[in-house]
Amino acid sequence: MATEAPTAGEYIVHHLTHLNSTGHAQKAVIDWSVWNLDTLFFSVSLGVIALFFLIRAASKATAGVPGRFQAAVEILIEMVADQAKGIVHSAESRKFVAPVALTVFLWIFLMNSMDFLPVDLLPKIWQIATNNDHAYLRVVPTADLNGTLGMSIGVLLLCLYYNIKIKGFSGWVHELFTAPFGSHPLLYPVNFLMQMIEFLAKTVSHGMRLFGNMYAGELIFMLIALLGGTATVYGFVGHVIAGSIWAVFHILIVALQAFIFMMLTLVYIGQAHESH
Numbered sequence: 001m002a003t004e005a006p007t008a009g010e011y012i013v014h015h016l017t018h019l020n021s022t023g024h025a026q027k028a029v030i031d032w033s034v035w036n037l038d039t040l041f042f043s044v045s046l047g048v049i050a051l052f053f054l055i056r057a058a059s060k061a062t063a064g065v066p067g068r069f070q071a072a073v074e075i076l077i078e079m080v081a082d083q084a085k086g087i088v089h090s091a092e093s094r095k096f097v098a099p100v101a102l103t104v105f106l107w108i109f110l111m112n113s114m115d116f117l118p119v120d121l122l123p124k125i126w127q128i129a130t131n132n133d134h135a136y137l138r139v140v141p142t143a144d145l146n147g148t149l150g151m152s153i154g155v156l157l158l159c160l161y162y163n164i165k166i167k168g169f170s171g172w173v174h175e176l177f178t179a180p181f182g183s184h185p186l187l188y189p190v191n192f193l194m195q196m197i198e199f200l201a202k203t204v205s206h207g208m209r210l211f212g213n214m215y216a217g218e219l220i221f222m223l224i225a226l227l228g229g230t231a232t233v234y235g236f237v238g239h240v241i242a243g244s245i246w247a248v249f250h251i252l253i254v255a256l257q258a259f260i261f262m263m264l265t266l267v268y269i270g271q272a273h274e275s276h
Helices: 008-015 037-060 066-085 091-116 121-130 143-168 171-179 187-228 233-272
Strands: none
Touching: 008 187, 037 066, 037 091, 037 143, 066 091, 091 143, 091 187, 091 233, 121 233, 143 171, 143 187, 143 233, 171 187, 187 233
């Protein structure tokens, strides 16, 4: 007997459910006891692909007239290097920070670009492979708050590292209690609280901004897919037109969100080099 077609609500809920370590729908957006296996798989796989492209570009680089691939990579490297030079003023730090920023940009760009795949393509392949019509799979790692917050926490750790490296541990602790309002002992608790709020706000907003934009984009693609599922000519035509327009517009979002995350990474690390 053929299975009954899901309703619009069931379709969206199914596509917004992760393949996780429990095998069931996750009840909360963030649950430290659950591993979203699809986010881990696609983020690691795309990270390997990003490194492959960068290593390949480096190994194929020539001093003569560059090919199109080398020229594109060189333009990207120069863009990131110029941005890093204007924000992180330590030449020694830029030797590490600039490659990190380049990797972050390319990695997030590839993860965001998974949104261009047809909504049902990889989930349907996964269902066939597992022989389970209800198997879950989400393919856009940046549409998972766990993934984007994980990356923003990584940036936070780099900021803490450079705060200590540049200012010394005692100097950084002194700054925690004396900035931004001054070094009066009565202001120590207020200063420390403000510093903690600043670190928390930067980290949460850094991850939330990327997640919110990519989650919304993914949801719109699902709604457009539902439009194409209607058994009418108008629905199919509307699906094609709306999908094409949104895909073109989404190219800007994919690149812009990767660029914004990279720029904020540079800004936060650059701020770690500055004293109040």
